[in-house]
Amino acid sequence: MILILKSGATDDQIDHVIERVEALGLQAHLSRGTFRTILGIIGDESKIDAEAIRAIPGVASVVPVLPPYKLASREAHPDFSIVDVGGVKIGGGNLAMIAGPCSVEEEDRMYRIAEQVSAAGANIFRGGAFKPRTSPYAFQGLGEEGLKRLRDAGHAHGMPVVTEVTDPRLVEVVCKYADMLQIGARNMQNFALLNEVGACNHPVLLKRGMSATVNDLLMCAEYILSQGNANVVLCERGIKGFDTATRNLFDVSAVPLVHQLSHLPIIVDPSHATGKPELIPACAMAGIAAGADGVHIEVHDCPEVAKSDGPQALLPEQYAEVASQMKALAELLGKTISPTPEKTA
Known part of the structure; x- marks a missing residue:
């Protein structure tokens, strides 16, 4: 999962987001760009309530890497079902x-x-x-x-x-x-x-x-x-x-x-x-x-x-x-x- 932070997010807000993510047992990797700061989340995405994370000050959007349909996805079942x-x-x-x-x-x-x-x-x-x-x-x-x-x-x-x-x-x-x-x-x-x-x-x-x-x-x-x-x-x-x-x-x-x-x-x-x-x-x-x-x-x-x-x-x-x-x-x-x-x- 990727968290895109608002352009005006403060260091305190970024630290708070990282704390929330790590409290769930996940890892947060910070990447600062010229126009955007993003957090790459590594771990079990099912532990994250995307709506709750999106409500944290400083968070612009939450982008899931894996599809929301876990059991129907090719990631969950690489072979075609019969x-x-x-x-x-x-x-x-x-x-x-x-x-x-x-x-x-x-x-x-x-x-x-x-x-x-x-x-x-x-x-x-x-x-x-x-x-x-x-x-x-x-x-x-x-x-x-x-x-x-x-x-x-x-x-x-x-x-x-x-x-x-x-x-x-x-x-x-x-x-x-x-x-x-x-x-x-x-x-x-x-x-x-x-x-x-x-x-x-x-x-x-x-x-x-x-x-x-x-x-x-x-x-x-x-x-x-x-x-x-x-x-x-x-x-x-x-x-x-x-x-x-x-x-x-x-x-x-x-x-x-x-x-x-x-x-x-x-x-x-x-x-x-x-x-x-x-x-x-x-x-x-x-x-x-x-x-x-x-x-x-x-x-x-x-x-x-x-x-x-x-x-x-x-x-x-x-x-x-x-x-x-x-x-x-x-x-x-x-x-x-x-x-x-x-x-x-």
């Missing part, structure tokens, strides 16, 4: 192919879509049973009945399932049916929910908030990791921009940046990032080329009757085409699309 979701591996060169409708719908439709995306190469089936919607009058999901339909359809075709959990009180029931818990963009900073999923052993898919920085995303992952759950996968799903031509701004640079800063896997969601089916294939390929550990795509066999987000869903035949392209690109980059346990057998 997260196992019902036998499907994500990270470390293993790609997740997540596909399915936005919302869980009729039972026969769920089985039909699961069969189609599985045949195309998907290895994780997705669908929302609890839907946080902008309007209170919009379809909110089928609840526990939706969880049953999702699980049965996915498992019938050899795929583990991922679904969103929206409330700490729902974690236990969602864990009964899902192989992976999704924290949606609106709940990225729902800290009570993050702590609750951190206390369980289920893998977690943490989506980046619509106005969140990469640092914000990693700090939220830290909440989950700090509770003992190391099975966290991040998701870049677009952030709010000024251009209304697409639903969100697809920040593909977040993928290599996260890999530079963290050991956690990160996937991309071009469906929510663009909101336009015609843009999904190119953005999916861009995500893989940038180093993404998987791609999350919404698929529906009749988007016009979809309960939610129908306009951004691919048809099964469109998904099959882009899945084939993603397989070819993955092979070119030396990556593997992780097979489901059933397909491995």
